[in-house]
Amino acid sequence: MSDLSARPGRLNGLRHLALLVPNLEECERFYVDLLGMEVLHRAHEDLVYLTCGNDNLSLGRGAGAANGLQTLDHYGFIVDSVEELDAWYLYFKAHGVTLLDRPFDHGDGARSFHVLDPAGNKVQPLYHPAVSGQRLV
Numbered sequence: 001m002s003d004l005s006a007r008p009g010r011l012n013g014l015r016h017l018a019l020l021v022p023n024l025e026e027c028e029r030f031y032v033d034l035l036g037m038e039v040l041h042r043a044h045e046d047l048v049y050l051t052c053g054n055d056n057l058s059l060g061r062g063a064g065a066a067n068g069l070q071t072l073d074h075y076g077f078i079v080d081s082v083e084e085l086d087a088w089y090l091y092f093k094a095h096g097v098t099l100l101d102r103p104f105d106h107g108d109g110a111r112s113f114h115v116l117d118p119a120g121n122k123v124q125p126l127y128h129p130a131v132s133g134q135r136l137v
Contacts, residue, residue: 020062021119074122085127
């Protein structure tokens, strides 16, 4: 094992998550129109960066893994309250988004559910008392 004391410092967070999607425009509409993210930067016709303020999502046009298997299980977006989480569930249901489960409680006080974006990526809206309601400055 390498000498960890040689690490140059502590990472400060995750800048973005990058997804390859076969249907870029449809996925962009999902994240912008349904989730409320904003276009941060359109690098070119096959790459767009989206933001929700603190965190960013990169969508790139691509076919995905050659074997058809996703290597990413899911990613979560924090909401501020249990009531807001339940409202998101009803919102997605009303808009015909594929719901994988109903809101459920975790053992640590968190509550979440899962949906699919248009490219089949699993998205988890999540209330977690340890981080919900916090804002990075």
